[in-house]
Amino acid sequence: MTISWLQAVLLGLFASLSSMPDMGGSSIGNYTLGRPLIGGLVCGIILGDMSTGILVGCSMQVVYIALVTPGGTVSADVRAVSYIGIPLAMVALGSYGLSAASTEGAALATSFGTMVGTLGTVLFYGTATINLLWQHIGWKAVEKRQYKKLYLVDMGLPWISHLACSFIPTVIMCKMGADVVEMIKKALPMDGIAMKTLFTVGALLPCVGIAILLKQIVKQVTDFIPFLFGFALAASIGINLVSATVVAAMFAIINYKIKMLSVNKAAVAADGFDDDEEEI
Amino acid sequence: MEKKLSKKALTKSFHNWYYRHLTCFSQEHMQTFGYLCAMLPLVEELYDNEDDKAKAMNTYTAFFNTEPQLGTVVVGITAGLEEARANGAEDVDEEAINGLRAGLMGPIAGIGDSLVVGTVIPILLGIAMGMSTGGSPLGAIFYIIVWNLFAYFGMRFMYFKGYQLGGKAVDFLIGAQGEALRDSISMLGGIVIGAVSATWVSVTTSLQLLNEEGEPYLVLQDKLNDVFPGLLTAVFIIICWFLMAKKKMSPIKVMLILVVVAFLGVLVGFFNPGLAY
Numbered sequence: 001m002t003i004s005w006l007q008a009v010l011l012g013l014f015a016s017l018s019s020m021p022d023m024g025g026s027s028i029g030n031y032t033l034g035r036p037l038i039g040g041l042v043c044g045i046i047l048g049d050m051s052t053g054i055l056v057g058c059s060m061q062v063v064y065i066a067l068v069t070p071g072g073t074v075s076a077d078v079r080a081v082s083y084i085g086i087p088l089a090m091v092a093l094g095s096y097g098l099s100a101a102s103t104e105g106a107a108l109a110t111s112f113g114t115m116v117g118t119l120g121t122v123l124f125y126g127t128a129t130i131n132l133l134w135q136h137i138g139w140k141a142v143e144k145r146q147y148k149k150l151y152l153v154d155m156g157l158p159w160i161s162h163l164a165c166s167f168i169p170t171v172i173m174c175k176m177g178a179d180v181v182e183m184i185k186k187a188l189p190m191d192g193i194a195m196k197t198l199f200t201v202g203a204l205l206p207c208v209g210i211a212i213l214l215k216q217i218v219k220q221v222t223d224f225i226p227f228l229f230g231f232a233l234a235a236s237i238g239i240n241l242v243s244a245t246v247v248a249a250m251f252a253i254i255n256y257k258i259k260m261l262s263v264n265k266a267a268v269a270a271d272g273f274d275d276d277e278e279e280i
Numbered sequence: 281m282e283k284k285l286s287k288k289a290l291t292k293s294f295h296n297w298y299y300r301h302l303t304c305f306s307q308e309h310m311q312t313f314g315y316l317c318a319m320l321p322l323v324e325e326l327y328d329n330e331d332d333k334a335k336a337m338n339t340y341t342a343f344f345n346t347e348p349q350l351g352t353v354v355v356g357i358t359a360g361l362e363e364a365r366a367n368g369a370e371d372v373d374e375e376a377i378n379g380l381r382a383g384l385m386g387p388i389a390g391i392g393d394s395l396v397v398g399t400v401i402p403i404l405l406g407i408a409m410g411m412s413t414g415g416s417p418l419g420a421i422f423y424i425i426v427w428n429l430f431a432y433f434g435m436r437f438m439y440f441k442g443y444q445l446g447g448k449a450v451d452f453l454i455g456a457q458g459e460a461l462r463d464s465i466s467m468l469g470g471i472v473i474g475a476v477s478a479t480w481v482s483v484t485t486s487l488q489l490l491n492e493e494g495e496p497y498l499v500l501q502d503k504l505n506d507v508f509p510g511l512l513t514a515v516f517i518i519i520c521w522f523l524m525a526k527k528k529m530s531p532i533k534v535m536l537i538l539v540v541v542a543f544l545g546v547l548v549g550f551f552n553p554g555l556a557y
Contacts, residue, residue, distance in 0.1 A: 054415045158304045207538070233471070241406050248471035
């Protein structure tokens with residue numbers, strides 16, 4: 001599989017839309033187009049192999065399932081993962097003749113995507129740094145009371161940052177990627193230590209993604225129980241994800257009702273009347 | 281005459297925030313420019329005098345950064361406050377508005393990061409990945425539709441609640457009911473993530489001991505699965521959690537450690553992805 005100029009340009013455009021700091025707002029950009037699962041769909045459509053795209057996207061999505069950017073610090077860049085990593089992984093799978101649905105295919109995709117995503121953080125900081133220029137123009141506009149100019153500063157000029165840090169890098173990487181993949185393939189034989197390590201890392205990396213999420217949820221050891229409960233549902237009982245969500249929702253509702261009992265009791269005790277108003 | 285913000289101006293302000301809150305992000309000012317753009321339609325409607333406009337806009341040049349989805353409530357609250365200020369409310373001045381903004385952005389970022397980014401999105405992605413098993417586009421489409429409707433109408437709701445209720449709007453987020461709700465959603469998230477891990481993450485060992493005839497008498501992976509199916513996967517996840525939560529390591533550092541672990545594991549034969557041409 002090779003990537004044509006037109007395909008590379010389209011990928012570059014989506015990279016600009018999806019990246020953080022994002023054009024179009026974080027709901028559409030970062031949290032929709034930037035998610036590897038959606039990136040997989042988009043890349044799959046652009047490159048003409050939707051099901052491979054989605055399978056690759058799913059594999060990478062696990063690593064980045066909870067990509068939180070506290071205070072604007074990033075450990076991976078979604079535009080690089082979704083619009084450089086996924087296309088290159090698809091090219092690599094094609095070149096190695098691996099199916100994206102196989103465990104090896106998923107491991108290769110994950111290794112590729114994570115490598116690209118980590119290197120991609122430089123794009124994030126690059127964009128944010130160039131934006132300082134536009135903000136400088138913005139402050140001048142505020143001083144001179146030319147407030148309409150703020151729209152240009154917030155909406156228009158950052159596209160230049162994206163041209164430099166999203167569009168051009170994506171186009172170049174996607175165009176050159178196929179050759180690099182061929183080079184790696186020649187240099188590193190599949191049964192050598194290097195490739196075995198690469199594939200093993202691919203299988204281990206999703207653990208980090210899940211652990212980032214657990215960091216949010218687990219405050220004490222007993223908080224591991226819901227996680228292990230869900231794990232057992234799928235691994236031991238073999239329940240699929242949608243059903244697991246329904247079971248989980250049942251427990252969440254029970255938990256909410258119990259918590260609210262004590263909240264309402266406290267409210268009654270505190271001011272003698274029951275505030276039954278539900279705001280949600 | 282009492283000044284009242286029109287629905288049109290409020291909607292425009294909300295849309296400015298919704299589409300542009302992070303477009304001109306820098307490490308120095310973060311969401312400040314998005315905030316200015318969100319306030320501009322309101323300021324233009326409330327004040328005719330250029331000096332008043334300048335005074336109002338200057339208020340919002342103060343640094344702002346929070347979790348943008350939930351943070352919409354803060355924009356809504358300041359819309360209400362700006363209206364009150366335009367009507368001559370004495371206790372609403374620049375200091376009061378910025379005090380409130382600064383006071384809210386921390387807690388709302390914390391709640392938003394764990395609730396929206398750390399729970400709601402992973403749950404939706406978990407379901408979507410379940411639907412996309414085998415390469416079907418169904419899950420991806422499901423996520424696009426559900427998340428965007430949720431984000432748009434959720435943020436719209438937050439904005440107008442903030443505008444109507446002012447500071448009270450955050451009570452239900454920070455208050456006891458909000459706490460109970462968050463605790464329950466986080467439990468839901470925990471269970472779903474457990475199921476996602478068991479379905480999508482697979483750490484296996486190839487280690488086996490052979491007897492004299494060369495037949496394996498101990499296949500470690502099977503033994504481990506007899507104890508708890510997927511035990512090795514769960515153990516690796518918990519180790520990663522331990523390194524990040526307890527040892528305060530960055531995700532990238534943990535990833536590098538995994539590279540070393542993988543390399544050593546391959547050398548001693550603990551890991552073998554079973555590659556062949």
